[in-house]
Amino acid sequence: MNNAVMNEIDPAQSIEAVIADLGRRAMAAARDLALASAQQRNLALQHAAKVMRARSSEILLANAKDVAGVRDGGKDAAFIDRLILTEDRIADMADALDAIAKQDDPLGRTLATFDRPNGLKIDRISVPIGVIAMIYESRPNVGSDAGALCVKSGNAVILRCGSESLHSSRMIAACLTQGLRAAGLPADAVQLVDTRDREAVKLLLHSTETVDLVIPRGGRGLVSLVQKEARVPTLLHLDGNNHTYVHESADLEKAVGIVANAKMRRTGICGATECVVIDRKIAELFLPRLTVALGDCELRGDEQARAIVPDMTPATDADWDTEYLSNIMSVKIVDDVQASITFVQAHSSGHTDAIVTEDKSAAKLFMTSVDSAVVMHNASTQFADGGEFGMGAEIGIATGKMHARGPVGAEQLTSFKYLVFGSGQQRP
Template sequence: MNTLVSPVSADAVIPARGAIGDVAAVVERLAREGRAAQRELARMTSEARASALRFAAEALRDAAPIILEANAQDVADGVAAGLSSAMVDRLKLDSARIEAIAATVAQVASLDDPVGQVMDETHRPNGMTLRRVRVPIGLIGIIYESRPNVTADAAALCVRSGNAALLRGGSEAVRSNSAIHSALVAGLVAGGVPAAAVQLMPTQDRAAVGAMLAAAGLIDMIVPRGGKSLVARVQADARVPVLAHLDGINHTFVDRAADPAMARDIALNAKMRRTGVCGAMETLLVDALFPDPQGLVAPLLDAGCELRGDARACAIDFRIAPADADDWDTEYLDAVLSVAVVDGLDGALSHIATHASGHTDAIVTDDSDAAARFLSEVDSAIVMHNASSQFADGGEFGLGAEIGIATGRLHARGPVALEGLTTYKWLVLGSGQVRP
């Protein structure tokens, strides 16, 4: 596989800045090329697409030194620019993370292909047979920030499900994204996939985002992955259907009937395993009748987490600072946590209904009735019982990877993987029927 990726320097993989002509025209050209490539991709067999992804996984492994060199420059620039520790953590790659990226691409190749799946079949009294069959959506635009692994994850999911991808990563990861994209495409092409099936926007000009959002009829769906301002802009300006991934203002409610040791372990993991991921807990809700609130908050404080609480939470431990009104609606993505003491399940449900973002919310309890009510009444994409919110991840759900966690209510919800990147069409099989 070493012949798939040329040994170029990290600087050589920086996308061109400026001097690419009219940005809207560039986006239109890329979209048309992507649509043509998608038609070729859709004609490939499922095994051929899977095989190409396995080539791509090996190409990523072979290109690890180039990717690491590119990433080191991005990280250095990010630190110099004052990126937060959480943003730097999202951006930084090492050998283990590159191996995980490659392994994810290979895993996606092994997943069942949803394309062509018969969703249901009915037989009409007039003798016609009707089938609903899964088909690719088409050309999917992915606009994302910080995490270079999204370049590979999104591309792999799109290719496996017969979709083409037009990627627009953030400027903070420009070298990393380009290095990953170059290796990935080299592997895909070696496996017979047209190069234009996975394209990376060749400019960081913000006008490119606007052009993608306006490309109705060329781009079939936009998936934004990033901060609140990015997603808000995409939703406000898009003329293309959007599959939105909003804030992860995730709650863990520790019920009065929770096992104290389990509650402690879940809360610590939900916040501190990785603070910069969208599944991290941002608010801890503690039942006023929970027997050991000190044992719940002390491990978090001892681990270096800053806690901001309401008056009753502040009374638990002198190290908890008073929260302000904005804290309950903040996705910290850092070692900061809001804590509120609530009056039982009703208090928790009321707080979540007011402040949750619809991403992931969890209850810790041994009371099956309380758990059942929480699972039923919390209207989030992912609702958990006795588990850490850090499991809010497509890989952990057995989906291989995810293109994002959709927090809306239409088309797809929760981790969006292969099935979420398909739509369906009706096949009507007749034998000469005419309608009276």
């Protein structure tokens, strides 16, 4: 049975009625999913992975419609790269489902135990959050990762993809719901808002009676809308204006490889380095070598950087605060590690920043002082990824400081409650 359009909206229904209905169904599914066994939830993910592999050709055909639509609309290469699916990318999505299924159950864990003088025993245990609305844009794999992590953590999820990825997202959601049915779990635990109507986003943000948490994953426009309109609690994934600082003690060969990978492996992901910060003492040796390694990457530098590589584009003030998501990188020359920290703190989005150095004391100072969700030493910023952190996948990189921070996996999608055990105690 083809379930690719199982959530397609009835044109006779208002968008308000549709979102309200999705929320009610999600609440009911969340109650059932929270009581399901870990074995059931894992079986759902394993079956969904099999379905995804079996329906790979259908997913590719759906994705081809999405890609054709954005090409006709004049979207740039970086946008298309985020949207496009290949056989390898679909295989990676399916592998992520299997990897998440194999992880320890995040629910029912005893987080703390308190024995009170009056004989009460209090346990703090992990529980699902409830209903999560995942609002994302052009990357269809986000729907797969979010759906899988929510099922694993016992949460129902309402997926609202960008209009550009609607055909792909229908197919991915269908694979997940087939997995749920096969495991005897409610298919409504994963629902897709099957409309291009932008009003759906605002309505989800206002759904205080049915949605427990909203997670936006997209550009500044989406994040700004969420910050302005949200009445439901949010877990923000802000842009990735990431920096790599090359310290005077860096192994230059190692540094060239790290920075080139951090920028050019995939330029359109949030973990890409957007600005390289270079210690003045090694800039003349390092920058020309890096320029060659970066190939067709456009560099935008300050006056000192352009003195070393004269054909570099002059950087403007706006460049220091820009997430390019393309083959463009800004270049800043600084006097020392303290100056690098000052610069990074002023311009980082708080996502991921890195230092390349053989000096452990410099690494410690940088990593302690830079207040980002992820801070790295001698590694590419593109490792800022839930899969690379052993989470199987991620629902986003949380750049705030409340509830969860950094890659958000199944464990971070849980809350907790207290269980109090007594033997007849009465409070005086």
